[in-house]
Amino acid sequence: MEKKDRGIILSIKDVNKSFPGVKALDNVSIEIERGIVHGIVGENGAGKSTLMKILSGVYTKDSGTVVFDGEEIEHTTPIESLNRGLSIIYQEFNLVNTMSVGENIFLGRFSEMHGMRGTHAEARKLLDSIGCSIDTHTLVGELSAAEKQMVEITKALSFRSKLIIMDEPSSSLTSDELKQLFSIIGDLRAQGVSIIYISHKLDEIFELCDMVTVMRDGHVIDTRPVGELTRADMITKMVGRSIEHEYPERPHCVGETLMEVRSINTHKLHDISFELKKGEILGFVGLVGAGRTEIVRAICGADKVKGHEVLIGGVPVHIKKPAHAKKLGIGLLPEDRKLQGLVLRFSVQSNIAMASLDKMRKFGFIDASQERGIAERQIANLGIKTPSPQTTVLSLSGGNQQKCVVGRWLEINPQILIMDEPTRGIDVGAKYEIYVLMKQIVENGGSIIMISSELPEVLNMSNRVLTICEGRITGEFNPEEVSAQTIMDSAIG
Amino acid sequence: MTKRFDLKKFLLNYLVLVAIVLLVIITIIVEPKFLSGDNLTNIMRQFGPLSFVSLGMTFVIIGGFIDLSVGGLISLVAVVTVSLIDPLGQLNALIVGVLFGAFLGFLNSMVLISCGALTQAEALFITYGMSAVYSAVALIYTGGSTQHMSWLTTPQTIFTAIGSGTVGIFSVSFIIFLVCLLLLWIFHNKTYSGRSISYTGGNKVAAELSGIPIKRSVILIYTICGLMSAVGSIVLFSRITTAAPIIGKNYETNAILSVVVGGTTLKGGKGSVLRTVLGVLLITLMSNCMNLLGVSAYMQVVLKGAILVLAIWLDNRKEQ
Numbered sequence: 001m002e003k004k005d006r007g008i009i010l011s012i013k014d015v016n017k018s019f020p021g022v023k024a025l026d027n028v029s030i031e032i033e034r035g036i037v038h039g040i041v042g043e044n045g046a047g048k049s050t051l052m053k054i055l056s057g058v059y060t061k062d063s064g065t066v067v068f069d070g071e072e073i074e075h076t077t078p079i080e081s082l083n084r085g086l087s088i089i090y091q092e093f094n095l096v097n098t099m100s101v102g103e104n105i106f107l108g109r110f111s112e113m114h115g116m117r118g119t120h121a122e123a124r125k126l127l128d129s130i131g132c133s134i135d136t137h138t139l140v141g142e143l144s145a146a147e148k149q150m151v152e153i154t155k156a157l158s159f160r161s162k163l164i165i166m167d168e169p170s171s172s173l174t175s176d177e178l179k180q181l182f183s184i185i186g187d188l189r190a191q192g193v194s195i196i197y198i199s200h201k202l203d204e205i206f207e208l209c210d211m212v213t214v215m216r217d218g219h220v221i222d223t224r225p226v227g228e229l230t231r232a233d234m235i236t237k238m239v240g241r242s243i244e245h246e247y248p249e250r251p252h253c254v255g256e257t258l259m260e261v262r263s264i265n266t267h268k269l270h271d272i273s274f275e276l277k278k279g280e281i282l283g284f285v286g287l288v289g290a291g292r293t294e295i296v297r298a299i300c301g302a303d304k305v306k307g308h309e310v311l312i313g314g315v316p317v318h319i320k321k322p323a324h325a326k327k328l329g330i331g332l333l334p335e336d337r338k339l340q341g342l343v344l345r346f347s348v349q350s351n352i353a354m355a356s357l358d359k360m361r362k363f364g365f366i367d368a369s370q371e372r373g374i375a376e377r378q379i380a381n382l383g384i385k386t387p388s389p390q391t392t393v394l395s396l397s398g399g400n401q402q403k404c405v406v407g408r409w410l411e412i413n414p415q416i417l418i419m420d421e422p423t424r425g426i427d428v429g430a431k432y433e434i435y436v437l438m439k440q441i442v443e444n445g446g447s448i449i450m451i452s453s454e455l456p457e458v459l460n461m462s463n464r465v466l467t468i469c470e471g472r473i474t475g476e477f478n479p480e481e482v483s484a485q486t487i488m489d490s491a492i493g
Numbered sequence: 494m495t496k497r498f499d500l501k502k503f504l505l506n507y508l509v510l511v512a513i514v515l516l517v518i519i520t521i522i523v524e525p526k527f528l529s530g531d532n533l534t535n536i537m538r539q540f541g542p543l544s545f546v547s548l549g550m551t552f553v554i555i556g557g558f559i560d561l562s563v564g565g566l567i568s569l570v571a572v573v574t575v576s577l578i579d580p581l582g583q584l585n586a587l588i589v590g591v592l593f594g595a596f597l598g599f600l601n602s603m604v605l606i607s608c609g610a611l612t613q614a615e616a617l618f619i620t621y622g623m624s625a626v627y628s629a630v631a632l633i634y635t636g637g638s639t640q641h642m643s644w645l646t647t648p649q650t651i652f653t654a655i656g657s658g659t660v661g662i663f664s665v666s667f668i669i670f671l672v673c674l675l676l677l678w679i680f681h682n683k684t685y686s687g688r689s690i691s692y693t694g695g696n697k698v699a700a701e702l703s704g705i706p707i708k709r710s711v712i713l714i715y716t717i718c719g720l721m722s723a724v725g726s727i728v729l730f731s732r733i734t735t736a737a738p739i740i741g742k743n744y745e746t747n748a749i750l751s752v753v754v755g756g757t758t759l760k761g762g763k764g765s766v767l768r769t770v771l772g773v774l775l776i777t778l779m780s781n782c783m784n785l786l787g788v789s790a791y792m793q794v795v796l797k798g799a800i801l802v803l804a805i806w807l808d809n810r811k812e813q
Contacts, residue, residue, distance in 0.1 A: 300702075302701070322701055322702050322703070322704050323705070323706060327704075332702055334699075334702055339696075339698060340698045340699055340702055341699055341702075342696065343695035343696040343699055343700070343762065344696070345695060345760075345763060346692075346695050346762065350691075350692075354692060354699075354700070354705065355703040355704055357685055357688060358685055361684075361685040364684045364685055364686060365684050365685070366683060366684065366685055368683075408703065
């Protein structure tokens, strides 16, 4: 409290925001100092995104004050915020793929730059200032996720931003790219730019941030220097109870062979054969694009693949489409929950009941009370936070959305559940709950194939790991006996 | 605060009702003839064929597709059915006509599926092509001439009843419509197949991965649309007692207009046959009122276009 106002770039005081049925922000107050990296952590639905959207002008606050750079801001729009010096870099980038890097950085401001020549020259200067060597004439569509992020940062700098908010900036970066991002953030901090860094990954918060604010259920739980908190403290504050471990104890329920897959061959996959045992969690490790998703899609009949064999309990089965897989008790939790998992405009209830409705029909009719029962059971069972079963699933947080898809499959009592990136974009508390669910599934006699880009979770949850590289299975490991490095080497090929 | 919010939501959801009431009030003030018995019967008759076609179209649009073939389909069903009355007898001709319409709808879905065309845009062009085929077949079949029911030797009591019979104050076609409406509402809201159609329109990929039979949904929606269009076709030629090979012209656009104005989203997934009834009512009343008020036919087309744009705009406002 001793810090004087000149040190504060952004002051948020007693801000409230309600949506029908939900109090998204409840008397939220945060102060961001100049020239520091301020982390904001919290579970899904904690109110982080709502707060950012109020700052950028997408939402209007119900009450409270926001003071940015000494000026009180009542109503704002995204472009006004930018001009004031407040930029937000969202997880989904706001870039035009069909335009060049330089054009994207100065989009709509070409005349201020005195034409394209000036635009590219100025863009070059800015890119150099963060040590980025991308050619300004390259089309943004050809860039990697990391490079796009550089362009976003450069764009923020071009507005002479005093505060840059980064929402989950690391979700699509490799570890090398992450290091580069961190060094850029360090440079910006040295130049006096403040950064708000929103992330689920606590390691990053500890490595990067000076201050951290923990939010939960629309409240600010705590704001303090990062050094004063331990990892366990932070998790406790985030989830409101202490979590001893990030992972539950590894289940050991492996039994007889349940499914055999023999020689899947496509233009992308080469001679994929493996076995899955009853009660086993089998992890697939590999880089994005190695063919992990294609293998499970082939098994489920989601992609048309011929010539391979699948045996369940020693009996050959023919799975031509996902409906066949479902009949055999195989469920697929797809990697992109918004595009492939959910019907976003439908209710939580319709989404949960989606896979099991056909089982409970009588003469083609759906029993409405049974459908409601399914939804209520899974909402209670999985602790899905929703105002009602009729709420559109679109308005739920990522973790709760994912639970809806999991609940959908639990309702058919799957003997094999294939989970493709089951914890992508959801936070520590929700992740832990998903892990516990996985454990319960195998303890109840189910089997799981788990695909994940997060090596620690595969290694901590799986009984056995297959490494996949360029469409081939390159190794089989017991993660309890082999080091992570060995497994990664095998996955990289 | 909450009260204002509710009012806004109500208006967005039930704007069609508000529009219908306003339209009726204004027309009554300007032209009291609107309330005459003749005019009300007239409205009920005009309501007929379009309402059947629109009910079918509702399912296609909820399923995330579109069907431009109904214009040609109505023409073809009409000329074929009329030509079958003499050789088959009127009841058999009626049944064959309805089944023929369902078959043509089924054919549409098979063409779509075998082309692997599972987007609305592809469906738009394919069914546009199918419409041309059906229209052409209707012209070839009749040699381009209009079929007059008065030329037939078989008695046409059933068709006369469908076209102009009444039970009390209701026309027979209106009663048939209510039965179809009830059956289709139950089908959509209470059956697994009906729900599958909604899931298919809501998110095809997610539906397929969850084991929802999306191909069956596609077959169902087009078959239902063909069937309902055939019923509409029969109601239409029974009323005017002639079947020209271009009798179905413009029905596809008016049906889509009614469905969308009723509040079923072109994005697929959400919608209802009950909403479509309101949409048809608005479009029918609009035509009737504009005729009474002496609005030119060209201007009427302009206004219909404007209403469609407005309906889509409103639908997108609702999303926010």
